[in-house]
Amino acid sequence: MGWRLAARLFSTATLVLLGACAGQGALSPPLRGTGDLGIVIERASGSVQVVDHTRRAMLGEVQGLGDLSHAHATYSRDGRYAYVFGRDGALTKVDLLERRIVRRIVQAGNSIGGSISQDGRLVVAQNYEPGGIKAFDSDTLEPVSEVPAEYAPGKFSKVVGLADLPGQKFAYALFDGGEIWVSDFSDPRHPVTQRYPAGHQPYDGLVSPDGRHYLAGLFGEDGIALLDLWQPERGVRKILSGYRRGEQKLPVYKMPHLRGWAIAGEYAYLPAVGHHEVLMVDTRTWREAGRIAVKGQPVFVMARPDGRQVWVNFAFPDNGWVQVIDTLAGKVVHTLAPGKAVLHLEFTPRGENVWISARDDDRVSVYDTASFARLAELPAKAPSGIFFTSRAARIGF
Amino acid sequence: MSRLLLMALLPFSATACAAAAASLEPAPARRAELVNMVRQDCGSCHGMRFKGGLGPPLLPDDLRGKPVDGLVLTVLDGRPGTAMAGWRPFMSEAEARWIVQKLMSGFPELEARGQGN
Numbered sequence: 001m002g003w004r005l006a007a008r009l010f011s012t013a014t015l016v017l018l019g020a021c022a023g024q025g026a027l028s029p030p031l032r033g034t035g036d037l038g039i040v041i042e043r044a045s046g047s048v049q050v051v052d053h054t055r056r057a058m059l060g061e062v063q064g065l066g067d068l069s070h071a072h073a074t075y076s077r078d079g080r081y082a083y084v085f086g087r088d089g090a091l092t093k094v095d096l097l098e099r100r101i102v103r104r105i106v107q108a109g110n111s112i113g114g115s116i117s118q119d120g121r122l123v124v125a126q127n128y129e130p131g132g133i134k135a136f137d138s139d140t141l142e143p144v145s146e147v148p149a150e151y152a153p154g155k156f157s158k159v160v161g162l163a164d165l166p167g168q169k170f171a172y173a174l175f176d177g178g179e180i181w182v183s184d185f186s187d188p189r190h191p192v193t194q195r196y197p198a199g200h201q202p203y204d205g206l207v208s209p210d211g212r213h214y215l216a217g218l219f220g221e222d223g224i225a226l227l228d229l230w231q232p233e234r235g236v237r238k239i240l241s242g243y244r245r246g247e248q249k250l251p252v253y254k255m256p257h258l259r260g261w262a263i264a265g266e267y268a269y270l271p272a273v274g275h276h277e278v279l280m281v282d283t284r285t286w287r288e289a290g291r292i293a294v295k296g297q298p299v300f301v302m303a304r305p306d307g308r309q310v311w312v313n314f315a316f317p318d319n320g321w322v323q324v325i326d327t328l329a330g331k332v333v334h335t336l337a338p339g340k341a342v343l344h345l346e347f348t349p350r351g352e353n354v355w356i357s358a359r360d361d362d363r364v365s366v367y368d369t370a371s372f373a374r375l376a377e378l379p380a381k382a383p384s385g386i387f388f389t390s391r392a393a394r395i396g397f
Numbered sequence: 398m399s400r401l402l403l404m405a406l407l408p409f410s411a412t413a414c415a416a417a418a419a420s421l422e423p424a425p426a427r428r429a430e431l432v433n434m435v436r437q438d439c440g441s442c443h444g445m446r447f448k449g450g451l452g453p454p455l456l457p458d459d460l461r462g463k464p465v466d467g468l469v470l471t472v473l474d475g476r477p478g479t480a481m482a483g484w485r486p487f488m489s490e491a492e493a494r495w496i497v498q499k500l501m502s503g504f505p506e507l508e509a510r511g512q513g514n
Contacts, residue, residue, distance in 0.1 A: 044436075044445065044507055069445035087444050110449055128450060158451065175451065201480075203451070219480060251475060251482030254441050255451060316438045317487065341437065359437060362510060382437070382507075 034079040037096045038346070038388035040357065040364055041084070042381040043068045048084065049380050050099050053348050053355065053388060056366050056376040060099045066090045071385055072113030075392035076138060077120035082387065083138070085114045085125055093141060096389070103141045107134055115164040115397070122185055124162065124170050131156035133172060135185060144188050151177030151195075161205020161216055161258065163396040165229060173202035173216040173225075180205070180216055180227050180236060196236045198225035203273075206258040207396035208283070215239075217258050219273060226286055239286045240270075240279060249274030254315035256299050260396040261347075264307030264327050271298035271312075278312060278325065290330060295321050300344065303327075304369055305351040313342045313356075322356060324372070334372050338365045343383070349390035357383035421495050429508045431488070435496055436507050442480065447504065451480060460501045468497045 036054040047063040065071075067088035074083050081102065082094045089108035092101055110129035116122065116138060123138045132148040149157040157174035164170055168185045178200055183193045200220030207214050207229075216225040223241040228234060256271035263269075267289055268281040278301055280290040296318025303310050310325040319341050324334040339358025346355050353375065356365050359382050366376040391397040423431060436445050442452035453459065460468065472493040475483035484493070499505060 067444065067446050067448070069440050070450060087446070087448065087450065110444070112450070160451075203480075252480065253438065253482050253484075255480065360433065360510075 032097070034096055034389050035349075036389075037079070038355075038386060039073060039082050039084070039094065039096070040355075040380050040383050041068050041071045041073070041385040041387075043071060043359070043384040044382040046086075047381070048073075048082070048094060049378075049383075050094075050096050051355075051364075051378070051386075053353065053366075056353075056378070058378050058380070062094050062099050062101060064101060065092045065094075065104075068384070070112060073385065073387040073391075074114055074116045074123065074397065075387070075389050076116070077392050079389035079392045081138075082389075083114060083116070083123050085111045087111065089127065089129070091123070091125055091136065091141060105136075105141050107136070107143070112158075112160065113162060115162050115170060116392075117164055117168050117170075117185060118166055118395075119168065122168070122188055124164075124185075126159040126162035126172055128158040131158050131174075131176070133159055133162060133170065133183065135188060135191070145185070145191055147181070147183050147191055147193055149174050149177060149181070151179060160203060163205060163207040163214065163260070165207060165214075166211045166395065169229075171205065171207060171214040171227070171229065173198060173205045175201055175203065175219075178202065178220075180214060180225060182214075182227075182229070182232065194232060196227055196232070198227075198236050199223060199238060203255050204258040206260050206262055208263055208268075209260045209395060211395040213283070215258065215262075215268070215270075217256065217270065217273065219252075219255070222273075224270065224281075237286070239281065240288055243272065243279060243288065244275055247275075250276075250297065252297060252315065253317070254297075254299055254319075256297070256301075256315075259302075260394065261302040264303035264310055267327070269301045269303065269310045269325070269327075271301050273297075278310070280330070292325055292331060294323050294325075294332060295335065302345060302347070304347055304354070305349065309351075309369060311345055311354060313345060316341075319343075324369075336367070336372060338367075338374075339363060344385045346386035346388055349388065355386045357386055359384060421491060421498070423492060423495060427492075428505075431492060431496060432505050432507060434487070435500075435504065447500070455500050457501055457503055460497075465494070465497055465501070468500075469493045472496060 039048040046065045050059045066086045069087045072085045084092045089111045092104040108127040114125040122135045124135045134146040135144040157177035162172040171182045180196045180198045183191045185191045199218045202216035203219040205216040214227045222243045225236045270279045278292045282289040296314030298312045312323045322336045323332045326333040338356040339361035341359035364378045444450045447455040473485040475481045
């Protein structure tokens with residue numbers, strides 16, 4: 001007892017007071033997790049909205065991200081930072097908690113998206129100009145290494161469909177080169193690349209949620225290139241070849257997009273290029289298992305996380321609609337009109353809600369996926385991509 | 398005789414030219430639609446700033462010296478063997494020509510939509 005206890009009490013009180021002062025500091029954001037946060041891209045104004053999908057609210061805007069046409073984002077593994085890839089080749093690291101740009105670099109002339117390594121240390125951008133991929137330190141955005149997509153001497157390809165894989169690897173496809181490449185960044189400064197012939201004009205790619213199968217959709221021919229990454233020495237197998245042989249393909253006013261959300265249960269649901277159909281593929285045999293007629297040419301074909309529903313949006317001029325496929329019934333069970341120019345949708349991590357952006361109505365709508373009721377409408381300037389932090393924990397995002 | 402005919406026709410051709418120039422600029426509401434379509438929907442392949450993407454760049458420097466008629470036909474009917482689709486169902490030939498000329502000289506910015514957004 002005595003002065004020693006008194007001193008200890010005093011110092012504890014001081015610490016508490018100091019803590020309280022720090023807590024009230026204007027610069028410290030309130031303590032919170034990031035698991036229910038995300039961003040909405042405002043493509044025409046070079047800004048992103050930070051959103052909270054529990055409260056269904058816009059938390060605030062971050063500006064100054066440049067040309068965000070076809071912008072894409074990937075997340076740090078702690079879900080705090082979004083890495084946003086802009087059309088103008090910029091890579092911007094955004095802090096969702098402080099809602100500010102942490103770092104921004106211009107890494108290429110024309111970029112299309114990116115991904116993060118298994119260990120979270122490397123952010124990799126896929127570029128159209130100069131064609132290839134580039135790896136950056138996810139902390140500092142310092143350049144680490146690059147793989148130019150030189151598929152023939154002096155010929156560089158636009159890169160599409162970049163997906164992270166287990167083992168510090170990345171798979172991607174070469175639109176002009178007609179190949180799938182797999183680069184291993186185990187030694188970050190000296191990536192090792194394997195090449196596989198894929199087919200004519202791969203337009204996008206996806207990796208299955210387990211990281212085993214890489215699929216590249218082909219624009220220049222009917223079919224999909226499939227690479228078993230557990231047995232890559234077996235090479236690419238063409239699936240759904242000539243799925244519409246003899247039938248006239250419609251003009252394609254927007255390229256479809258592929259990502260691991262295509263897989264629901266035992267089936268993959270894939271957009272038929274130039275046709276008003278979703279193709280079903282049995283993932284055990286990789287044979288066609290059916291076709292589902294829809295309202296337009298699919299752009300995003302996204303399974304709800306539980307796989308019971310698949311939601312589809314469409315290319316211009318059918319881009320005012322969204323349709324819902326019941327995977328048990330194998331057909332469209334609901335059609336929604338969320339607004340003009342629906343560009344993207346994103347499910348909450350367990351799928352009870354879906355957020356849908358309507359570019360030309362300047363709004364994002366939130367729907368209940370069970371009742372299809374519209375729960376909220378949030379204003380945003382020409383919104384396109386919606387990216388929730390739950391992507392941070394998924395292979396291939 | 399031929400000179401007479403020419404002189405007789407001259408006033409007509411002058412008015413015809415003026416009419417063509419006037420009709421080239423779409424009415425304001427349609428103009429806003431076209432600007433939005435070109436920047437946003439063409440922009441999904443060519444970029445909103447026309448710096449290119451899966452499709453080639455469409456900035457004035459990229460288009461300089463290319464025949465206007467050929468570009469108009471590409472807009473309307475697409476280009477076989479590439480991803481370029483024909484947009485004839487969604488615009489008239491005069492509108493396609495206006496788009497090409499604006500791309501070659503510097504394309505208008507998006508117009509602000511209402512609601513304070």
